[in-house]
Amino acid sequence: MSLDNFLIMRHELLLVLVAVIALFGEIFTSEEKKKSVICIVLWSFAIVTGIGFLPIQEGSLFGGMFVNTSLTVMMKNILNIAMLIVFLQSSAWLKKDVFEGKIAEYFILMLSTLIGMNYMVSSGDFLMFYLGLELATIPMAALAAFDKFRNHSAEAGIKYILSSALSSGILLYGISMIYGTTGSIYFTDIAQTFGKAPLQILGFIFFLAGMGFKISLVPFHLWTADVYEGAPINVTSYFSVASKGAAAFIFTAILYKVFPALSDVWHQILYVLAIITMTLANLFALRQNNMKRFLAFSSIAQAGFILLGILGGGQLGMATVVYFLLIYVFTNLAAFGVVSSISLQTGKENIDDYNGFYRTNPKLGLTMMLALFSLAGIPPVAGFFGKFFLFTAVTSNNTIPYYILVLIAVLNATISLYYYLRVVKAMFIDKSETPIPFFKSDSMTRLSLIICVTGIFVIGFASVIFEYIKSIC
Numbered sequence: 001m002s003l004d005n006f007l008i009m010r011h012e013l014l015l016v017l018v019a020v021i022a023l024f025g026e027i028f029t030s031e032e033k034k035k036s037v038i039c040i041v042l043w044s045f046a047i048v049t050g051i052g053f054l055p056i057q058e059g060s061l062f063g064g065m066f067v068n069t070s071l072t073v074m075m076k077n078i079l080n081i082a083m084l085i086v087f088l089q090s091s092a093w094l095k096k097d098v099f100e101g102k103i104a105e106y107f108i109l110m111l112s113t114l115i116g117m118n119y120m121v122s123s124g125d126f127l128m129f130y131l132g133l134e135l136a137t138i139p140m141a142a143l144a145a146f147d148k149f150r151n152h153s154a155e156a157g158i159k160y161i162l163s164s165a166l167s168s169g170i171l172l173y174g175i176s177m178i179y180g181t182t183g184s185i186y187f188t189d190i191a192q193t194f195g196k197a198p199l200q201i202l203g204f205i206f207f208l209a210g211m212g213f214k215i216s217l218v219p220f221h222l223w224t225a226d227v228y229e230g231a232p233i234n235v236t237s238y239f240s241v242a243s244k245g246a247a248a249f250i251f252t253a254i255l256y257k258v259f260p261a262l263s264d265v266w267h268q269i270l271y272v273l274a275i276i277t278m279t280l281a282n283l284f285a286l287r288q289n290n291m292k293r294f295l296a297f298s299s300i301a302q303a304g305f306i307l308l309g310i311l312g313g314g315q316l317g318m319a320t321v322v323y324f325l326l327i328y329v330f331t332n333l334a335a336f337g338v339v340s341s342i343s344l345q346t347g348k349e350n351i352d353d354y355n356g357f358y359r360t361n362p363k364l365g366l367t368m369m370l371a372l373f374s375l376a377g378i379p380p381v382a383g384f385f386g387k388f389f390l391f392t393a394v395t396s397n398n399t400i401p402y403y404i405l406v407l408i409a410v411l412n413a414t415i416s417l418y419y420y421l422r423v424v425k426a427m428f429i430d431k432s433e434t435p436i437p438f439f440k441s442d443s444m445t446r447l448s449l450i451i452c453v454t455g456i457f458v459i460g461f462a463s464v465i466f467e468y469i470k471s472i473c
Contacts, residue, residue, distance in 0.1 A: 005057075007056075008057055009066065011073070016115065017044075018107075018111055022037060022104045025037040037103050038091055038094055038095070038103060042087055042088065045083065045087060046084060064125065065127060066128060067124040071469075074472060076121060078245065078325060079117055079118070079121075079245065082333065083242060085330075085337075085451060087107075090106070102146075110139075113242070113243070114242065118132070119131065120133050121246055126178070127185050133168070141161035143232075143238070144159075144231040144239075146235060152229065153230055153231060156231045157231075159226055159227050163213060167210045167213030170210040170213075171206065171213075174204065177203025178204070180199070181194075181197060181200045182200075187254065191258050196261065196265070211251045214247040215248055215303050217304070218273070218276045218277040218300065221300050224299070228295070233339060233349075234336075237340065241329050245325040248325060256313070256314075270311055274305075274307035274308060274311070274409075275408055278301050278305065281298075284300075285298055286419050288419075290349055291339045291423075294423075295335060298416070302328060305409065306324060306390075308393065309390045309393050311405070312394050315470060317393045322469050323386060326465070327456075331371050334368075334370065334456060337448055341445055342354075346436055346439075354427050356430065358428045361436065361439065364441070367449050368424075371452070372423055376421075377413050381457065382457070382460035383456075383460075385461075387409075391406050394406055
């Protein structure tokens with residue numbers, strides 16, 4: 001294998017390099033300067049993120065197990081951007097005294113999950129897919145329980161590892177059935193021999209159920225709110241965008257590549273799941289007062305909207321899913337960035353605590369409002385364009401059931417306006433005798449929010465981005 005071929009794994013190798021830099025920074029930095037590791041890793045990862053946009057050779061490795069295309073590179077770059085924003089928002093949190101000596105651990109765990117997601121995104125067979133999935137999942141359990149001084153964090157870690165073990169078992173059982181009936185684990189080989197035998201359909205259903213846990217589709221979503229609430233906020237924000245984004249991408253790719261023979265079956269299943277996921281998640285979000293649980297059910301509802309793009313099928317469907325995930329990264333991380341800043345400064349995480357917040361912290365209030373408007377799909381922010389293209393993709397089927405599905409999605413988007421505007425109302429209209437006092441976020445958090453707000457405005461109007469994604473799908 002030549003060096004040029006090996007560099008097809010450029011993203012993964014660079015992430016390993018950053019993890020090594022974090023490890024050496026921990027070893028060779030004195031106790032008084034441990035916090036300098038944060039800047040070292042941030043600068044290193046920022047450089048790696050920039051390198052990711054340089055041209056790279058397409059191809060495959062390990063007999064087709066690892067596949068690199070323009071689309072997978074695009075998805076990896078989206079994940080890198082999400083990770084960079086999360087790192088920026090984590091800076092002030094990691095500088096707390098309780099995390100002395102654990103800074104490098106945090107970065108290594110986060111980078112390990114991202115490496116696993118990259119391998120999952122580039123998988124050409126079910127073995128690489130499963131190895132990437134587990135490499136991404138196991139460190140996440142440690143991240144959920146990272147704040148060892150909070151019982152809720154330990155509880156979140158236990159719940160996550162148990163639900164992940166169950167979902168992985170279900171997923172692996174389905175893959176074993178697919179392998180047993182086709183004699184191959186390679187996506188291209190399975191697509192040629194896969195049919196509608198009962199055992200094959202059963203294997204596919206197990207696979208879909210396992211992926212439903214990873215993407216938080218109803219009724220496989222029950223772990224999400226508890227884990228999101230218990231985990232540290234910066235870890236929760238990473239769960240909500242990177243983990244969900246990578247899983248949604250590879251799920252879409254596998255459906256199109258491996259199971260085209262079952263398209264009529266999985267269209268019917270996803271049709272029902274989309275309706276249930278959007279509706280129940282919205283209804284549960286209406287009842288939430290804790291911001292992390294609120295955003296957890298919001299992310300579940302967004303997963304229901306992602307299914308609309310998958311149902312669109314073909315090049316347009318894949319392009320709308322990737323485009324929506326790009327918008328979702330900036331939007332959700334903007335919301336979590338504000339929640340993280342408030343929690344770090346005051347310890348307050350309930351919606352009622354936000355009463356009168358705009359009067360004392362107008363810039364953060366405006367940022368939160370833009371993020372919520374984007375999540376709700378209100379023009380002219382990027383979230384509107386993301387949902388518009390999702391609706392366009394599903395109506396490309398040009399049949400009455402899919403028009404009904406769009407109508408239901410629009411009704412759910414209208415319902416979501418209520419709970420998103422509830423937070424806006426608390427910040428801008430409701431009064432409080434003891435509002436959250438004025439505070440100034442650290443420079444890294446401010447930079448992350450500037451990046452998010454810029455993305456929320458620019459991506460929606462930059463149609464060239466969607467056209468580029470569509471061209472490489």
